[in-house]
Amino acid sequence: MTIQADRESHVHDATSGIAMTDSNGKALVCTACGSSRLQQVVEVPNLPAFCNVLLNSVEDARAVTRGDIRLVYCEECAFLFNSAFDDSLLAYSPDYSNSLSCSPSFGSFLQEMSVRLVEKHNLNEKTVLELGCGDGDFLTRLSTLGNNRGFGFDPSYYGPEEVDAGKGVSFKTSYYSSDDAVNPDLVCSRHVLEHVAEPMDFVRLLAEAARGNEADLYIEVPDGKYMIEKPAIWDLIYEHPGYFTDRSLVSIIEKAGLRVTEARPTFLDQFLYVDASAADRPGGSFLDQTTGLDTLDELVSGFRDVFDRTVKRWSDEVVSMAVAGKRVVAWGAGSKGVTFLNLVQGGKIEHIVDINPAKHGRYVPGTGQSVVSPESLVEYQPDLVLLMNGAYESEVTSSLRSLGVNAKVTVVD
Ligand SMILES: [Zn+2]
Structure with missing residues (x-):
């Protein structure tokens, strides 16, 4: 052809x-x-x-x-x-937080993934390097589970430079460079690749960090196929210049000379991970085990068709609730919630709820809603709670009921 x-x-x-x-x-x-x-x-x-x-x-x-x-x-x-991405508009600092570790569902996901990695790669008394370690939670779990030594790099990290877990975890608030050689047995990167303007350069950096010791790698990103298939239009954010399908993630990792051993969706299919290795062993490309181009082309066409319709439908819903004098709150002041409020005439919504106390009393970029605690809903008594992520539906519903808030809960994803 x-x-x-x-x-x-x-x-x-x-x-x-x-x-x-x-x-x-x-x-x-x-x-x-x-x-x-x-x-x-x-x-x-x-x-x-x-x-x-x-x-x-x-x-x-x-x-x-x-x-x-x-x-x-x-x-x-x-x-x-x-x-249209311009990375000069973004400067990551300790103000930046995309950690979901406050949520019990998310915590158990991190724990299960850590257990899987420790077992699969026999990570006991080994060295783990994480690029873009965020709050350090995942690296600390890996170090604790296998009594490993951890090294984490992230300009948005805040916290002690040394944490007493496993054989010790060291954190640096800088980007990793090849001068920081730590001879790792596992190189991890979770939710970083989608933030970089030149993803090939970053994958090459991971490959270089892994190569000396023929280390294994674990790379996790939001699943771009989930976004276009679901479709999850609120996952589209400026901070993510890139959206990886399983095919494009495997492709870029193999282009950097790494061998992919596993590629799977995880966390209710919202994330995608690849296990890879820098070891020079024979084995064909993993690409034929990923989603075919014909399927992905169709999903992209569908996403294009549904995007404007979905934004209009929720804008109409929010406006008609306001006209009827109903109180609506959004739940989840993470990226999905912020995108939702900015795309759908969010001015009709006064508050967004979040379980993370560090977010309370602060305001949503763009539209300016205040972030409030679940407990504050006892007094506010909303009619409708728009939940940004269906993964937390039962957690949120039971927390509302135990507070005596009987609002209807609707998932918008
Ligand atoms: Zn391409």
Whole structure:
């Protein structure tokens, strides 16, 4: 099949057959594989650049830096990326928090994944390196479980430099570089790759960190296939220039010279992980065990069709509840909640609930809702709770009922 014929069979919008360009007029290529076989998916202008940074006042919240999303799909490797992304709008600092560790469901997911990795790679008295360790929870679990030595790097880490878990865990608030060689047996990176503008460079850095010791690797990202298949349109955020399908994740990891041994969705299919190895052993490509391009092309077309309809449906719902004098709150002041409020006329919603006390009394970037505790709903008594993530439905419903709040709970994902 020629490239042109292939294009015609997949491309459904006005951009078909036209080479795409970036904002400077340069020919656009896939940031994961370099291909120019791209199609535009959706455009969302003017979103808060950071949706995981809450603000200290309504005024600050409404004045945040904003950026555009122009989501593009690569027909070659099935990667989705924001071609309007400008990483100068983002500077990660200790204000940044996308940890979900407060949630019991999420905590048990992290624990089960840590147990799986310790067993699979026989991680006992070994060294674990994590790039982008966030609050250090995962690395601490891995170190504790196998009495391992941990090294974590993350500019947004806040906390002690040394934690007494396993054989000790050291944290640095800098980016990892090859000068930081720690000779790891396992190299981990969870929810980092989707944040970097040049993902190939980052995967090469992981590969380099793993190569000396022929280490194993664990790489976890949000599942881009879940986003387009569900579809989970609130997962589209400026902080994520990239969205990996299983196919594009395996493809970029293999391009860096690593061998993929497993690729699976996890955490109710919302995340995707790959186990890989830097060991030079024979074995074919894992690509034929991932989702086929035809299937992914169809999902992308479906996502494009449903995006505007879904935004309009929830905007109408929020407005009609307000007109009827009903109180609506959103639940989950993470990225999905912030995107939802910014896309759907969220001005009709006064509050967003979160179980993390550190978020209470702060404000949602862009739209300025205050973040409140579940307990505050006892007095507010909402009619409707819009839950951003169905994974927490039973947890949230039972916590509301035990507080004596009888609001209807509706999942918006
Ligand atoms: Zn590509």
